[in-house]
Amino acid sequence: MSAGMPNTEQSRRVAAEQAAAWLVALRSGRLSASERGEFIDWLRESPVHIAEMLRVTQVDRSLEAFKGWAEIPVAEPTDNVVRLMSEGPRLAPRRARFLTASRAIAAGLVVAILATGSWFALRETGTTVRTQLAERREMTLMDGSVVTVAPLSELRIRFTNDRRSIELLKGHVLFDVSPDRQRPFVVDAGTTVVRAVGTSFDVERAANEVKVTVVKGRVMVARDDGTADGDLPQASAAQQVLLAANQQVVVPSRAPMASVREVNGTAQAAWATGTLVFDDETVGEVVRRFNLHNVAQIQILDPQLADRRISGTFKASDPKSFVAFIHTTSSDLALDRSAILLESRAK
Amino acid sequence: MSENNTARQRLADWFHQWRMPLRRHLAVRSKLSSADVDDIAQEVFLRMLRYERAELVTHPQAYLFKIASNVLAEWSTRASWRQPHASEWLVQLTDERDPEHEYTSEDEQSQVRAAVEGLQPRAREILRMHYEEGLTHEVIAQRLNITRRMVKRDLIRAYADLRRSLGVPAASAADALSRRVGR
Numbered sequence: 001m002s003a004g005m006p007n008t009e010q011s012r013r014v015a016a017e018q019a020a021a022w023l024v025a026l027r028s029g030r031l032s033a034s035e036r037g038e039f040i041d042w043l044r045e046s047p048v049h050i051a052e053m054l055r056v057t058q059v060d061r062s063l064e065a066f067k068g069w070a071e072i073p074v075a076e077p078t079d080n081v082v083r084l085m086s087e088g089p090r091l092a093p094r095r096a097r098f099l100t101a102s103r104a105i106a107a108g109l110v111v112a113i114l115a116t117g118s119w120f121a122l123r124e125t126g127t128t129v130r131t132q133l134a135e136r137r138e139m140t141l142m143d144g145s146v147v148t149v150a151p152l153s154e155l156r157i158r159f160t161n162d163r164r165s166i167e168l169l170k171g172h173v174l175f176d177v178s179p180d181r182q183r184p185f186v187v188d189a190g191t192t193v194v195r196a197v198g199t200s201f202d203v204e205r206a207a208n209e210v211k212v213t214v215v216k217g218r219v220m221v222a223r224d225d226g227t228a229d230g231d232l233p234q235a236s237a238a239q240q241v242l243l244a245a246n247q248q249v250v251v252p253s254r255a256p257m258a259s260v261r262e263v264n265g266t267a268q269a270a271w272a273t274g275t276l277v278f279d280d281e282t283v284g285e286v287v288r289r290f291n292l293h294n295v296a297q298i299q300i301l302d303p304q305l306a307d308r309r310i311s312g313t314f315k316a317s318d319p320k321s322f323v324a325f326i327h328t329t330s331s332d333l334a335l336d337r338s339a340i341l342l343e344s345r346a347k
Numbered sequence: 348m349s350e351n352n353t354a355r356q357r358l359a360d361w362f363h364q365w366r367m368p369l370r371r372h373l374a375v376r377s378k379l380s381s382a383d384v385d386d387i388a389q390e391v392f393l394r395m396l397r398y399e400r401a402e403l404v405t406h407p408q409a410y411l412f413k414i415a416s417n418v419l420a421e422w423s424t425r426a427s428w429r430q431p432h433a434s435e436w437l438v439q440l441t442d443e444r445d446p447e448h449e450y451t452s453e454d455e456q457s458q459v460r461a462a463v464e465g466l467q468p469r470a471r472e473i474l475r476m477h478y479e480e481g482l483t484h485e486v487i488a489q490r491l492n493i494t495r496r497m498v499k500r501d502l503i504r505a506y507a508d509l510r511r512s513l514g515v516p517a518a519s520a521a522d523a524l525s526r527r528v529g530r
Contacts, residue, residue: 020506040403044395051388059509066459069479
């Protein structure tokens, strides 16, 4: 067994860095079940990992017992600024080597961190796509990925040699990502970052939350309000989650990430082919969807109706049949026909 | 809710119970050579493989430190004829007193000081805020006007640096693997 163990100084150094990352995670005290599993798997990979974990624990212990902090010279404010500015470029190659050596733990996320500096620059460039009311647009990108943009959405697309970046400014997009291990496909939706290699997933950015649904493959969803961890083999439970097919997570802008729930991914993404599938949604939400996809707007005049929950599959371009559906299924309510109206044009 | 808190408290107690003696032990560097750490790790590794993964995953740190404590205890008993401080180890392992005073010599304090002073200024400041003031990453990030991920990155690098300057020197991994804890 030990014959197969890595025994170079290089692997020792990598293990030391990984152990340090785990110590940071353990000290912050918030590991999810899957992160705990990763930690155990990592420990059980090699005695070197265990030895390094014990060594870094020893460093931790020494720091806790240290009492001379007052005599330690601290950073001058100017020093801070200088180091901040000069750090990025200097750090990158070292990190990159670490990455290669470490069998790509969350590889793309590390890349995402490295790219932080240039990330701001590329916000200003790239291709911007905006869709109008009732406009659904399907585009094939340079790498073969297909992007379906829902109405009233806005995104910026920027591809570099090592990264495919999409910034979702608002709205709803289905991504069918063409596999390319060298270039992670990263969707930045403000507070949420979604990373994929080759997969199909759906991202909806609303005013106060981001919803991510996976149709096929797996993606990593991380909060990006300065807390998502790229340089760790794990992050705190509330901040990052690996989504599999038919799973969905909602990331509110001002609350912890909701728990992952099982959904029908294909149904969730059916809007991209002009079909709206609803499973126990409020009429208010259904109407909002229809109104997004059509110039003709539905109005609900009865608030009671807006709160009713319905399920069904509809053609996005046919709000008339939805209104008819409501009329025929609402006989139990004392609804008159004016509770829901279809106007011929947008306000 | 309160039941949940109780369970959490129990876990915290358990963790503390196993973690503190081990860390205290590990801090006594003069009595624990690098080869020792590698030997202990080798044995811990073999024992961890015998556990069900699902069991380990419930409280990974606690299991790691518990197993390591057990190995240390057994090993120091076995090795007492060649390790003059072995009995002292056992006392420390079972000792529940506050570690802050007992086991950090003036010598060790100055070693830590020298190691920390060798770090970058910002890393020093982050370590001080984290260990002396007990601040979270968030608060440190706010105070230094940097992002949380920068705080974490600096911490990771600081630990890796300190592991080299402060931790017991690494025997080569090949040595560690060829050496085995006696049965």
